[in-house]
Amino acid sequence: MKLTKGASEATQKYMLDGIRYVCENFKERAPGTHSERKAQKYLAGELEKWADKVETEDFTLHPGAFMGWIPVAGIIGIFSVLFFWLTYKNVVSGSVLAVIATVFVLLSLACLVIEFLMYREFVDFLFPKKTSRNVMARRAPKGEVKRRIIFGGHTDAANEWTYSIHGGLKSLAPVMAGSIGGLIAISVFDVIWLIYSFVGNGSYEGNFWLVCGIIQLVLVPFFIAICFFINWKVIVDGANDNLTADFIAMGVLKEMADNDLRFENTEVCALLAGSEEAGLRGSVAYAKAHKEELSEVETIFIAMDTMREIEQLQIYTQGCTGTQRNSNAVAEVIYEAGVNCGIEMKETDLYPGAIDAEGFSRYGLMASGFCGVNHDPKTYYHTRLDTPDNMSEECINLSLDICIEAAKLYDEKGGIDAFRAEGAKRFKKGHNN
Secondary structure, X not given: OOOOOOOOXXXXXXXXXXXXXXXXXXXXXXXXXXXXXXXXHHHHHHHOOOOOEEEEEEEEEOOOHHHHHHHHHHHHHHHHHHHHHHHHXXXXXXOHHHHHHHHHHHHXXXXXXXXXXXXXXXXXXXXXXXXXXXXXXXXXXXXXXXXXXXXXXXXXXXXXXXXXXXXXXXXXXXXXXXXXXXXXXXXXXXXXXXXXXXXXXXXXXXXXXXXHHHHHHHHHHHHHHHXXXXXXXXXXXXXXXXXXXXXXXXXXXXXXXXXXXXXXXXXXXXXEEOOHHHXXXXXXXXXXXXXXXXXXXXXXXXXXXXXXXXXXOEEEOEEOOOOEEOEHHHHHHHHHHHHHOOOXXXXXOXXXXXXXXXXXXXXXXXXXXXXXXXXXXXXXXXOOOOOHHHOOHHHHHHHHHHHHHHHHHHHHOOOOHHHHHHHHHHOOOOEOO
C-alpha cells in the first residue's frame, strides 16, 4: 500500500498533541538532565508502536562546557583590562600581569573558536559529567537492507538566551559583536603588551598605550553584558527547538505503519538525539559509536531543527559556523522532495550555529538537513516563548510531507548515486560524498 499525498490528519494531530504532552510532562529537558532522559524513554515507547526495533543508548558528556565558558571569558576580559591599567599606572611593575592576562585571554579565544564556533570539545573536562541518551528507531524493509535513510531531531531544550527575549537581534547582535570583537581585540593587544613587557624599558608613555587602554575600557560593558548571555535559571520548553523535528521523524514511521508500508530494500529510521544544545554531543556520540555499522550499507541522515517558519525553510550544506561541510547529494534528496511537495528550498548562507547533521558529517557519514528557523532570531528562539502555543502547524505538516517524499525518492531511485551529479551542480558549500 502506498502513502497518499500528504500525511493523514491523524498523524498531523498526533504531532501537535505529542509536542504539547512532552512540554507539559517533561519540563526543563536540559542536556544531561533526568527530565531529558525521561522524555527520551517516553518517546522510545511511542516509537515501539511503529518501528520494528527501538534502541536507547546512554552516553556521557560535560554539558556545561559548550556555553559555560562564556561568563568566565567575560570576567577574564574585565580582569585583563584591569591588569593593564594596574601596569600602565605603575601600581604593579614587571611582566607578571601581562603573562597572566595573555594566557587566560588566549584560552578564552580558543574556547570561542573550538567550543562555540567549531562545536568541538576543549575544556569539557573542567565541567561536571552527566549522562544523556539517544533513541534510534528502525522500520525494516521487506527484503535485505541495501540502504538506510534516517530522519532526526533532538529532544533536549536550551537554557534561555537573555538578549533573545529582550529585543531579539537588536540586543543580541551588539552584545555578541561587541564581546566577540572585544575578545579578539584584547587578545591581539595582550600579545603586544606581553612582548613589550619583556623587551621594552618598562615605561608605558606615549599615546599608543593610552589609546589602547581607553579602547579596552570601552569594551568592559560588553564583557559585563556577555556574562548574562545565558539565563541559567530558565530552561525553555523547546516546542519548536526541537520537538518539532522529533515528532516529524516519528511521524514518518507512524505514516508508514498506518499505511502498512515497507520499502523493498530501504530501512527507514528516526534518530532522536540527546544534548544537541550542549554542542551536538548526542549526534556525535551516535555517529562515533555506529560509524562502522552505518558504513556497512549506504546510509544517509536528514537532520531537522526548529521547523517553525515555512518562508525560512532552507537546506543546510554547511554548519559549525562554516567549519563542517555536509553532503550535497543528501541535500539534493531534500531539495527534490521539497519541489515535489510544492516548495523550492535554497541553500543556506553561512550562519553561526549547527544542526545534528554535522555530527554525522564529522565522521565521514552522508548527512545534510533542512530547518525552518529565521537567522534573524525571533523572540521565541531559545526563550520561554518557545511553547506549544507558538508553533506553525502548517510548517510542521509540510516538513513531514517533505520527509516522506524524501524517503520515497531515495528508495525509488535506488540510493544516493542518483542524486550526486545534480547535487554537485546545485549546491556549492557542502561536499558530494
